[in-house]
Amino acid sequence: MNRLSAHSTAGGAKFFVNTADSAATQVQGHLSQPDLERFAGQLELMRQQLAAEIAKLQQKTSFAPFGSTDPDAEWNRAMAMRSAGDKRAILFEIEQALMRIRDKTFGLCPVDSRPIPKERLVQMPWVKNCEYCATHAQPGRPMDVFGVACGNPSPTADIAD
16 A cells, blocks of 8 residues: 655655655656756766767777886876776766656655755756765665665654654
């Protein structure tokens, strides 16, 4: 049985949390369809640009011989490989964000189902966690299945007197 609990953000956006399976469904107010289409277009463009940059870096490193006696050549190769790895990590996050748009979960934190502020999404459209969950991930704290520290008070938690 699905039980929905209504919530509002400080900005007045309304959303519902399905308390039966912890899945969040946005009903109104947080991100409009034009917002989602704009984010999807922006993410797709970023995905294409990063894929091209990674291809260039891979091509650049494939021509440099391993074990070169030139320390500068080895350094340049190592930096190019590191840069390609960093870009691959961002590319992965962008692809995940595009999947969240398709799954209709984009803009909702997977840990506590709260809406991610539009301003945060404009700065980093691939971000998946709300600021609270992202900043409270600390070593030694229990982690959820998404790799984020647990501990954000649930939006549906009862407050004891």
